[in-house]
Amino acid sequence: MPGAGHRGAARARWLGTGLLGLFLLPVSLSLEVSVGKATTIYAVNGTEILLPCTFTSCFGFQNLRFWWSYNSSDTFKILIDGIVKNEKSDPKVKLKDDDRITLEGSVKEKVNNISILLRNLEFSDTGKYTCHVKNPKENYLQHQATIFLQVVDKLEEVDNTVTLIILAVVGGVIGLLIFILLVKKFIAFIIKKTQEKKKECLVSSSGNDNTENGLPGSKAEEKAPTKVLLHPSWAQVQIFLALGADRQEPPVIWETS
Numbered sequence: 001m002p003g004a005g006h007r008g009a010a011r012a013r014w015l016g017t018g019l020l021g022l023f024l025l026p027v028s029l030s031l032e033v034s035v036g037k038a039t040t041i042y043a044v045n046g047t048e049i050l051l052p053c054t055f056t057s058c059f060g061f062q063n064l065r066f067w068w069s070y071n072s073s074d075t076f077k078i079l080i081d082g083i084v085k086n087e088k089s090d091p092k093v094k095l096k097d098d099d100r101i102t103l104e105g106s107v108k109e110k111v112n113n114i115s116i117l118l119r120n121l122e123f124s125d126t127g128k129y130t131c132h133v134k135n136p137k138e139n140y141l142q143h144q145a146t147i148f149l150q151v152v153d154k155l156e157e158v159d160n161t162v163t164l165i166i167l168a169v170v171g172g173v174i175g176l177l178i179f180i181l182l183v184k185k186f187i188a189f190i191i192k193k194t195q196e197k198k199k200e201c202l203v204s205s206s207g208n209d210n211t212e213n214g215l216p217g218s219k220a221e222e223k224a225p226t227k228v229l230l231h232p233s234w235a236q237v238q239i240f241l242a243l244g245a246d247r248q249e250p251p252v253i254w255e256t257s
Contacts, residue, residue, distance in 0.1 A: 031057040031135050035147040042150050048119040050104065051147060053131035055112050057138075062086050065134045066114045068101075072127035079129075080116060118149075126151045 036052045043049040051068070067081040080103060081095035091105050091114055098118075105114035114133075118125065130146040 030059070030138050030141060031055055031061070031133060031143050033131055033133050033143045033145040035131055035145040038147070040148045040150060042152055042155060043121050044155055045121055045123055045151050045153055047121055048117060049121060049149065050115055050117050051129050051131075051149070052115045053105070053113070053145065055114065055133050055143070057112075057135060059135070059137045060087060061135045061137055063136055066091065067095075067132050068116055069130045069132065070127055071130065072124075075127070082114070084114075121151050123151050125149060 033053065033055045041049065041051075053066075053068075055066075061084065063086075064084040065082075066084065068079040070077050070079050077097055078095065079097050080093060080101055082091050082093045082103065084091045091103060093103050100119045102117045102119070103114070104117050105111075114131065126149060128146050128148050130144050132142060132144045134140050134142045
């Protein structure tokens with residue numbers, strides 16, 4: 001049946017993937033060797049230099065073997081060979097090719113340090129130095145890391161003037177941009193406040209008395225007409241008396257201006 005064949009093929013693929021994972025798991029968790037971040041170090045002729053090397057292992061180790069090798073264009077040799085019995089024992093040197101070399105390592109406090117110190121450097125010491133480690137618990141897989149040593153007459157001082165100038169220019173540009181943004185925000189704030197004040201003035205002035213200016217929509221009260229008091233003439237008094245008015249006072253005539 002096609003369905004059964006398909007399921008069989010799927011199981012075979014899953015089985016193959018699982019076996020591959022089991023094979024790669026020890027490799028991914030295996031011992032790692034490091035000589036630091038710098039791939040090249042410089043030292044002055046006649047001085048000494050520490051060649052660093054550390055290792056880590058998730059499986060632990062027992063009777064771990066380590067050695068340092070030197071390799072130049074025309075020479076290859078083993079400088080030092082040793083063994084670390086277990087995680088509580090310091091490394092022991094079994095073979096040393098040069099008396100100028102001293103093992104400076106220790107495995108106490110989980111440092112796992114197998115660095116070496118090389119004294120009385122010579123120009124011929126220039127070359128590649130490789131730290132090798134082999135752990136029996138990992139089927140004697142060999143791990144290594146290499147560092148290049150360059151012996152020079154004197155160390156040249158690095159001129160950082162250009163770098164400092166670039167940093168100063170970049171810092172100045174960034175500072176200027178920040179200042180411009182702050183000024184822009186301040187100006188926008190001032191403009192906003194000014195517009196709000198103008199709006200308040202327009203609202204408050206809309207209720208003022210604009211009658212005298214002839215503006216429509218004024219809410220001003222209408223003024224009462226002015227009353228003018230006039231004194232009557234003698235003829236008007238005679239007429240008033242002739243009409244039989246009882247009042248003896250001359251009439252007051254109010255006239256609207």
